[in-house]
Amino acid sequence: MSVQLTQPALLKSHSYIGGEWVSSASGKTFAITNPSNGEHLIDVQDLGAQETTQAVEAAAIAQKDWQSRTAKERATLMRRWNQLILENQDDLAALMTLEQGKPFAEAKGEVLYGASFIDWFADEARRLNGDTIPTFAKDKRVLTIKQPIGVVAAITPWNFPIAMITRKAGPALAAGCAIVIKPSDETPLCALALAELAHQAGIPAGVLNVVVGRDAKAIGGVLTGHPTVRKLSFTGSTTVGKLLLSQCAQTVKRTSMELGGNAPFIVFDDADLDAAVEGAIASKYRNAGQTCVCANRLLIQEGVYDAFAEKLAKRVAEFKTGDGFSEGVTIGPLINNAAIGKVEQLVSDAVQQGAKALVGGTKSDVGERFFEPTVLTGVTDDMDIFSNEIFGPVAPLFKFKTEEEAVAMANNTPFGLASYFYSQNIARIWRVSEALEYGMVGINEGIISSEVAPFGGVKESGSGREGSQYGIDEYVEIKYLCMGGL
Numbered sequence: 456m457s458v459q460l461t462q463p464a465l466l467k468s469h470s471y472i473g474g475e476w477v478s479s480a481s482g483k484t485f486a487i488t489n490p491s492n493g494e495h496l497i498d499v500q501d502l503g504a505q506e507t508t509q510a511v512e513a514a515a516i517a518q519k520d521w522q523s524r525t526a527k528e529r530a531t532l533m534r535r536w537n538q539l540i541l542e543n544q545d546d547l548a549a550l551m552t553l554e555q556g557k558p559f560a561e562a563k564g565e566v567l568y569g570a571s572f573i574d575w576f577a578d579e580a581r582r583l584n585g586d587t588i589p590t591f592a593k594d595k596r597v598l599t600i601k602q603p604i605g606v607v608a609a610i611t612p613w614n615f616p617i618a619m620i621t622r623k624a625g626p627a628l629a630a631g632c633a634i635v636i637k638p639s640d641e642t643p644l645c646a647l648a649l650a651e652l653a654h655q656a657g658i659p660a661g662v663l664n665v666v667v668g669r670d671a672k673a674i675g676g677v678l679t680g681h682p683t684v685r686k687l688s689f690t691g692s693t694t695v696g697k698l699l700l701s702q703c704a705q706t707v708k709r710t711s712m713e714l715g716g717n718a719p720f721i722v723f724d725d726a727d728l729d730a731a732v733e734g735a736i737a738s739k740y741r742n743a744g745q746t747c748v749c750a751n752r753l754l755i756q757e758g759v760y761d762a763f764a765e766k767l768a769k770r771v772a773e774f775k776t777g778d779g780f781s782e783g784v785t786i787g788p789l790i791n792n793a794a795i796g797k798v799e800q801l802v803s804d805a806v807q808q809g810a811k812a813l814v815g816g817t818k819s820d821v822g823e824r825f826f827e828p829t830v831l832t833g834v835t836d837d838m839d840i841f842s843n844e845i846f847g848p849v850a851p852l853f854k855f856k857t858e859e860e861a862v863a864m865a866n867n868t869p870f871g872l873a874s875y876f877y878s879q880n881i882a883r884i885w886r887v888s889e890a891l892e893y894g895m896v897g898i899n900e901g902i903i904s905s906e907v908a909p910f911g912g913v914k915e916s917g918s919g920r921e922g923s924q925y926g927i928d929e930y931v932e933i934k935y936l937c938m939g940g941l
């Protein structure tokens with residue numbers, strides 16, 4: 456590996472089950488490579504259904520002790536884990552840049568963001584209050600208590616290799632649940648490093664398990680089919696999410712689904728254009744456009760369309776594409792060849808049908824998996840790029856005339872995760888905020904994610920909320936106690 460870690464113990468090739476680092480039963484391994492240059496980083500153990508079952512069983516045993524501890528005890532261990540994540544920020548970020556490609560400064564930002572969920576939910580652990588409810592009969596009393604839902608499974612994607620895990624592990628551990636995590640096989644190194652730090656923090660064996668393997672179907676089959684798992688939290692594509700939902704139906708598991716998006720980013724004539732350009736830069740191009748809340752369709756009112764396009768193109772031309780460790784780089788590679796192929800196809804289809812690239816528009820010559828940051832004008836809603844999640848550094852600019860038309864275009868999708876709009880008119884701000892069929896709305900703001908706010912979507916973008924005071928509810932059952940004979 457080309458980068459030296461301060462704490463070499465954070466680089467792991469084995470999975471973490473029941474507090475032990477385990478090999479695959481089959482003896483198989485697979486290679487983790489750097490998307491920036493194809494460098495071979497390490498071979499990791501390739502686990503499957505058998506070891507996943509072991510992990511679920513280990514979690515079930517650990518859960519008993521974990522849930523019986525006081526919230527304060529759990530919070531103390533979580534805070535230690537949080538502290539270790541922060542202390543190892545550079546190593547975790549380096550692993551992330553190596554396996555995922557995002558620029559090192561951005562990776563460091565994700566480590567902080569990821570840690571914030573552990574910190575936040577360590578506090579929330581102590582606020583899982585029940586209720587006393589005014590009774591319905593003189594001789595009865597009505598109470599509720601909140602209890603951990605049971606063993607939790609988490610299946611996570613590659614675009615935020617740390618934050619997508621902590622956002623699930625934080626509330627699960629706080630609530631008193633044990634968790635089995637299946638990270639993406641593109642980015643298991645961050646997940647395993649998090650497990651090592653949880654181990655160092657003293658999180659008890661079996662409370663947090665990480666199973667790494669290429670056979671997602673087999674591992675997912677156990678996580679969705681095993682009756683001991685009581686909840687699945689999934690972040691990934693809508694296609695896989697639907698499949699997992701149907702699998703979970705057999706044992707009636709609780710699910711949280713954070714699926715695909717098709718975020719509109721609307722700029723009205725009355726917007727502060729410079730602020731809108733900065734918002735678009737932040738929302739669209741973060742992680743080279745590979746986030747589920749990235750602006751996917753920029754809807755620009757006709758009066759400001761040309762001015763906005765020109766200003767945006769000028770800013771986009773300032774991006775520096777390259778390896779995430781190189782000085783000044785702001786756009787890294789896409790995750791794999793398939794991702795590059797998809798972006799190329801969407802852009803060339805739009806261009807063939809009359810769209811124009813003001814800047815970019817092609818693969819970059821920096822390396823095989825790099826795409827030039829791009830702004831496309833003259834894009835229309837009958838092109839594929841309108842309805843597909845691009846997941847690349849490409850901003851297609853659609854033109855609209857009226858507010859009504861913009862809202863209709865924005866809502867014309869089965870997805871409903873993040874949305875954004877820019878306007879200085881307070882009445883319009885309320886109207887549009889209420890009319891957008893989305894779980895999240897950025898108003899004159901392009902960056903909305905935070906541990907304090909509820910993250911999640913409506914329609915086919917999923918169900919459930921992560922982070923905030925609501926996030927822990929997904930991991931508890933409300934039990935009703937009725938005391939009679941009083």
Ligand code: ADP
Pocket residue numbers: 610611612613637638639640671672673674675676690691692693695696698699
């Ligand atoms: P993405 O396009 O972001 O990779 P996916 O939905 O394909 O989205 O992957 C998200 C996570 O789901 C990854 O950890 C992946 O390995 C896992 N996954 C993919 N297919 C399945 C499946 N059939 N069962 C369980 N997990 C799966």
